[in-house]
Amino acid sequence: MVPKMSLLFYTVRKLINRGATSNLSNMINKLHPADIAQVMQQLGPSDRFFLFGLISDKEKTADVLNELNPPTRSELLDQLDPKKIAEIFKEMSPDDLADIIGDMPKDVANKVLESLGKKDSEQIQELLKYEEDTAGGIMSTHFLALNENITVKEALERIRATSDDMEVSFYLYLIDDFQHLTGIVSFRKLLTSPLDTPLKKMMKTDVISVRVHEDQEDVAKIVERYNILSVPVVDRYNKMVGVVTVDDVIDVIRAETTEDIYKMAGTSHEELFERSTWKVVMMRMPWLLITLIGETCSYLIMRWHRGTLKENIAISFFIPMIMALGGNVGNQSQTIVVRGLATGKIMDTEQWKILFKQIRIGMAMGIIAGILISFFSLIIDSSHHVLALIVGFSLFMSITISGLMGATVPFVLNRFNIDPAVAAGPFITNFNDVVSIFIYLTLATSLIVFLI
């Protein structure tokens, strides 16, 4: 039922190479637009263009264009005839079009807007005013809202009369004479109520809605928390201006989570679509530089203690181990808190509880790792029993502090409204490295008489 993507891709490529156009055309026109788009993204520009031309249905062509990722789409649009583009765009809804036009260079966008009808063009320009990552940026404006004063019978007639491309969601939104959102009625209730009931009498009035400038991530959280299939978008006067449906919300959740993951590693999702190596390097450069600066401290600490290291070179052998183990635990604590805050599983009211828990965990892991490393050190070199103690104790300290830092920094950043994902990642790792080396070498230097 659902095609396996790599198989599909290889089949399409084989048919293209063989020039089996009619087979290909048959196959393509049976596929779902999302699958066609996925295959196209893996093809080279000329094959992609060829395949796109084989889609016979105009609506499907529009759907495929809509499903393509932005870089592939703009590449394809450059290859297409302006007349053909205008035809495809006529099949698209204003909110999808606004997304595409928003990605175009200003002059191209203006030309496209001119080629569209006045009404569509105005609606799109209205939509383009909203920031891409707000409720306004992801909402659909083709929604059905009925006046609260009509009856069930009239409502059913209106629904029958709506055109096919109208977004009819699971709920029927009701507005007063001034377009203010006043209530909702489920379709199910509409179907099960007497025909002469006024909608006003049967509607639910505590409607969950979002403001047009609300961050898309907050919109997603609301849809998720309250298990609703669509949420009405209102302006500051509570006038209904659009609807965000749950399929848009899924895309937001995926995109925002992915971005959080990439931020924690010090890069961005844009890397995936970026062809220029240089531009990717520039995206990653900030964290490289921060790491370089951070590790300069490690360098200086080691240099400072060079006398100690020279006296007993075995001290240096444990540095990678202490760094790696501290980093490991710090990263775990940090990940638990950053992700917990992002999903709402950890509330900011639980700060202290979480902190103490992570300290306990850090200390426990520190004790275990400290004992293990002391034994390891004694097995490898039994003459160094003081070094074994120093390594064990330093590791305990550095794991405890790493765990504490990993749990604290995200809360602090969150308090100051800084996204913990972006700032916590490589920073904590760096900090932990420096602290671990500092503790270890300071301890070794103070106890140097026992180490020679």
Added chain:
Amino acid sequence: MVPKMSLLFYTVRKLINRGATSNLSNMINKLHPADIAQVMQQLGPSDRFFLFGLISDKEKTADVLNELNPPTRSELLDQLDPKKIAEIFKEMSPDDLADIIGDMPKDVANKVLESLGKKDSEQIQELLKYEEDTAGGIMSTHFLALNENITVKEALERIRATSDDMEVSFYLYLIDDFQHLTGIVSFRKLLTSPLDTPLKKMMKTDVISVRVHEDQEDVAKIVERYNILSVPVVDRYNKMVGVVTVDDVIDVIRAETTEDIYKMAGTSHEELFERSTWKVVMMRMPWLLITLIGETCSYLIMRWHRGTLKENIAISFFIPMIMALGGNVGNQSQTIVVRGLATGKIMDTEQWKILFKQIRIGMAMGIIAGILISFFSLIIDSSHHVLALIVGFSLFMSITISGLMGATVPFVLNRFNIDPAVAAGPFITNFNDVVSIFIYLTLATSLIVFLI
């Protein structure tokens, strides 16, 4: 409209401490079940129990219980009177109940099943047969499917006659006389078609469905890819057995992504709900041990080259820097590929393209970092110009290899159907540390004559 959670929590706690029961009761009964559950999770056991008792509506009580996270829920159930539990359970749908009963100890579960009606009990036992993380585990069995041979008029009558707790989704599923899924009709189409049309004539027959044992993550991907609001679940004979709705899918997406993030850090989401420090330590222990073993290699490599380190202790100062920078780039490449594979943004057919891209990026970053570190080293200590060259070249090599490893390992694991998220995380970091130190010290030892 949507309450701020921390404010809500503080208000509730204040009202509890003041003993303002009637205010509290008023407030609670106006809140959404999801919000009540969220507040309850932050309260202590006795306050939680007290608050739960204030919810006057039985259906709401059931909804709140359903929204609680499993550990809090089972704690609360332990406090509740069995009679009260039976009352609440009567308000819940079989699939929600199956989830709760599945979490209970066997003997308690059997007692609860006995207290329910025969029909419910059988349905729940049927549901409990499916693995928790499959389509069967997350589907609802209270769905409406109509025979394809009836007319629009008959369909509307049937819908009117269904009970209130039936899950009526956006689509109407049609079955033949043997319960085989044969087509779907949207509610909108039902409302806009002549009353005497047979459903069979107007239904769409290429229905996207999932098998009952299909992994929940694959179900989520299908719902996401095809932008559908619910997907029918069928058994191996194509008989319809349930429906997975998009709100369940959102929960799956959040949970699976969160688990992937935690896996990459070498821990698990269970850590959040686990009160015992010891158990959390056990969850994290495998990666601590793997790191310990991995870094033993680093130790041994350093020990092997102790002569070199002794000759010029300054060589050791650069080890943290080389480790951290290689780790940084390796982690970035790995994150890009692991997440790209998980979201389907990277297809396994693109393996070589992605690999070459990451090598290019790694080399570019390696060159930049290598030059920076050479300069840094010369500025700090101008007498060591050969060391500056060695450090720069080693860093270039180790960043390039880290980038390559970070991109290769996830593809290889994916090929062998091992989840890249679980195995890639700390393993790559470890491997990169060892390789970096190996390259650096081997180079330093071979060029030792220039370093003394």
